[in-house]
Amino acid sequence: MEMFECNSSGILKIINILKDIINIIKIAVPVILIILCMLELTKMVVGDVDNQAGNKKKIFSKVLAACVVFLVPTLVNMLINYLSGTDIKSTNCWKNANKEYIAKLEAEEKKLKEEILFAENTEREKTYEQRKQESLEIRKKIKASSSISTGAVGEIGGIPLNQRMNKLFPAGVPSTIAQMQPYLTTIKVNTIDKNGNEKERSLTVHKYIADEVKAVFDELLALKFPINYLSGYTWRVMASNSNSRSHHSYGVAIDINASSNAATYTSGTYKPGIDPYAVTPEIVNIWKKHGFYWGGDWTGHYFDPMHFTYTNH
Numbered sequence: 001m002e003m004f005e006c007n008s009s010g011i012l013k014i015i016n017i018l019k020d021i022i023n024i025i026k027i028a029v030p031v032i033l034i035i036l037c038m039l040e041l042t043k044m045v046v047g048d049v050d051n052q053a054g055n056k057k058k059i060f061s062k063v064l065a066a067c068v069v070f071l072v073p074t075l076v077n078m079l080i081n082y083l084s085g086t087d088i089k090s091t092n093c094w095k096n097a098n099k100e101y102i103a104k105l106e107a108e109e110k111k112l113k114e115e116i117l118f119a120e121n122t123e124r125e126k127t128y129e130q131r132k133q134e135s136l137e138i139r140k141k142i143k144a145s146s147s148i149s150t151g152a153v154g155e156i157g158g159i160p161l162n163q164r165m166n167k168l169f170p171a172g173v174p175s176t177i178a179q180m181q182p183y184l185t186t187i188k189v190n191t192i193d194k195n196g197n198e199k200e201r202s203l204t205v206h207k208y209i210a211d212e213v214k215a216v217f218d219e220l221l222a223l224k225f226p227i228n229y230l231s232g233y234t235w236r237v238m239a240s241n242s243n244s245r246s247h248h249s250y251g252v253a254i255d256i257n258a259s260s261n262a263a264t265y266t267s268g269t270y271k272p273g274i275d276p277y278a279v280t281p282e283i284v285n286i287w288k289k290h291g292f293y294w295g296g297d298w299t300g301h302y303f304d305p306m307h308f309t310y311t312n313h
Helices: 009-046 049-083 089-095 099-144 161-168 177-183 207-222 281-289
Strands: 184-192 198-206 253-256 307-309
Touching: 009 049, 009 099, 177 184, 184 207, 198 207, 207 281
Parallel strands: none
Antiparallel strands: 184 198, 253 307
């Protein structure tokens, strides 16, 4: 059965280090043994004649050991070099474990990495161009469609809930920020604080509900309902469920006075009638009259009194 064929510079570097260690041992050990043999010969010349037989045995054993240490790695290396010329490709690991071949392999690996990186970048650019083209196509559909113009005040509430997303996005629900942009507009609304100070605020919403939202804020101002916080369009996931996209992303949800109309999953309070910034039934009814749903009607974990939404999300 065929074993693996080395094709990694890292593996070959390890084998090359092993070969260097073996070569050092192959030379160093016999040299040491030869030196010891010379010492034994010296003892034989100047030593006791009776011990010469024992000294000869020691010299012979050391010479034999030196030959074995030198010859075994040499013979193994010769055998591997011979087998490298056969179909046993795994022996190439030993043969190719040299600086020249490793340098060549590293150069090939570097080139391969550059080719892979180039291919990945090309694919990424291709994907980007595809997304860009998709966005352009959607923009063309949006531009050609007359059904996404600003809805007339009093009109949007008459659209059944299950038809509202289709009315808002006749070309399909956007999946990216770029696809969402043509549907958005930024309006100016006048608000007051609890001290009666008036302030003009900017609010980004879906074009279709823009006039209706302005009408709502005109009524809130007439009632002198104070506002210290507003949030409309924001491309994000739901605060209560990170697996779902918030309908703030579609410009159809507005949050008012977050800290005074806290959801069950946020910090803050909700004390209508006590906190002037807390929405009251009168405020809620204004929104509902204009076709919006109130997050305060949701129960349990999803109770969210700051939240007014055209799509009930």
